[in-house]
Amino acid sequence: MDKVKINQYVSFSKVIQGFWRAQDWQWTPQQLNRYLNELVERGITTMDHADIYGDYSCEGVFGEALKLSPQLREEMEIVSKCGIVLPSHRIQGADGHRYNHSKKHIQQSVERSLKELQVDYLDTLLIHRPSPLMDPQEVTEALKILVTEGKVKSFGVSNFNKSQYDLLNQCLVCDKLHITLNQLEVSPYTLDIIEDGTMNHMLKDDVKIMSWSPMAGGKLFDLEDEKAARIMTVISPLTQKYNVTANGIVMAWFNKHPAAIMPVLGTHQIDRIDEAIAGLKITITDQEWFDIYTASLGHDIP
Numbered sequence: 333m334d335k336v337k338i339n340q341y342v343s344f345s346k347v348i349q350g351f352w353r354a355q356d357w358q359w360t361p362q363q364l365n366r367y368l369n370e371l372v373e374r375g376i377t378t379m380d381h382a383d384i385y386g387d388y389s390c391e392g393v394f395g396e397a398l399k400l401s402p403q404l405r406e407e408m409e410i411v412s413k414c415g416i417v418l419p420s421h422r423i424q425g426a427d428g429h430r431y432n433h434s435k436k437h438i439q440q441s442v443e444r445s446l447k448e449l450q451v452d453y454l455d456t457l458l459i460h461r462p463s464p465l466m467d468p469q470e471v472t473e474a475l476k477i478l479v480t481e482g483k484v485k486s487f488g489v490s491n492f493n494k495s496q497y498d499l500l501n502q503c504l505v506c507d508k509l510h511i512t513l514n515q516l517e518v519s520p521y522t523l524d525i526i527e528d529g530t531m532n533h534m535l536k537d538d539v540k541i542m543s544w545s546p547m548a549g550g551k552l553f554d555l556e557d558e559k560a561a562r563i564m565t566v567i568s569p570l571t572q573k574y575n576v577t578a579n580g581i582v583m584a585w586f587n588k589h590p591a592a593i594m595p596v597l598g599t600h601q602i603d604r605i606d607e608a609i610a611g612l613k614i615t616i617t618d619q620e621w622f623d624i625y626t627a628s629l630g631h632d633i634p
């Protein structure tokens with residue numbers, strides 16, 4: 333599995349495993365540990381978390397599983413996110429849905445993530461969503477402290493558009509910190525960041541892209557969904573031509589883009605992981621890439 337250099341401190345596996353849905357898997361620590369070993373054996377070493385996943389429980393489930401193979405920690409890059417507050421009985425002060433980018437909240441959230449994950453540092457911390465109340469100076473101060481303390485090696489953002497990225501990055505750059513990563517929703521089903529120029533803006537600044545919900549959260553396979561059905565009409569014959577599954581074709585579609593997009597897969601089925609990896613070994617033609625693109629748009633390109 334290829335690695336993608338994110339910055340001087342960290343490289344990610346080309347394919348990333350996401351843990352948003354881990355609570356639904358209802359796995360024992362032993363079962364999750366087996367899955368983690370299977371991922372790492374395949375070169376999938378980057379693990380994507382957030383403090384809030386699974387009502388603030390998913391990091392803890394992961395931590396218990398990792399504890400069973402502590403040597404895996406150094407083979408992994410662990411990503412987590414902060415900045416969203418969701419109502420939860422598990423967390424003090426989590427009494428509503430809002431964003432909180434205060435220095436105190438960012439620091440407390442990282443402390444909790446480290447404890448739950450049972451690790452000493454995060455390879456990367458992402459600010460989960462932009463906030464209208466974000467004070468870029470305050471975020472910068474928090475990140476500076478976390479980096480100095482060795483709790484976070486590097487950081488990035490998620491769901492930031494061009495102006496939100498520019499606002500924070502210009503502040504960070506003054507402290508010789510840079511945003512080198514933006515985790516965004518993009519898939520054959522969801523093309524907004526390609527269409528609105530966000531992707532180009534990131535490419536221009538060499539900010540690497542992680543794609544969340546690369547299979548549109550499974551919607552891509554729901555043929556009762558009109559858009560998914562259109563896309564699958566194009567993908568299906570390609571699965572025959574290239575002898576891979578639809579998951580593999582989606583990976584080949586990502587791989588063709590010059591931004592070296594890293595899909596964050598949400599599956600918990602190792603067969604689907606293998607199908608995705610198989611897709612990295614094929615190259616679809618430009619025409620096939622555009623056929624998927626226009627099927628998603630629902631109209632031809634100009």
Ligand SMILES: NC(=O)c1ccc[n+]([C@@H]2O[C@H](COP(=O)([O-])OP(=O)(O)OC[C@H]3O[C@@H](n4cnc5c(N)ncnc54)[C@H](OP(=O)(O)O)[C@@H]3O)[C@@H](O)[C@H]2O)c1
Binds near residue numbers: 490543600601
């Ligand atoms: N930054 C953000 O704001 C943000 C937001 C959302 C998610 N994320 C990250 O992105 C990760 C991935 O998101 P996601 O879970 O939505 O990813 P996804 O890979 O698009 O969707 C995963 C879902 O699709 C199903 N699926 C996959 N292949 C399938 C197939 N061939 N047929 C039917 N169903 C199929 C999976 O079921 P099985 O498990 O049964 O295969 C799973 O339920 C999350 O875990 C999280 O780390 C970030």
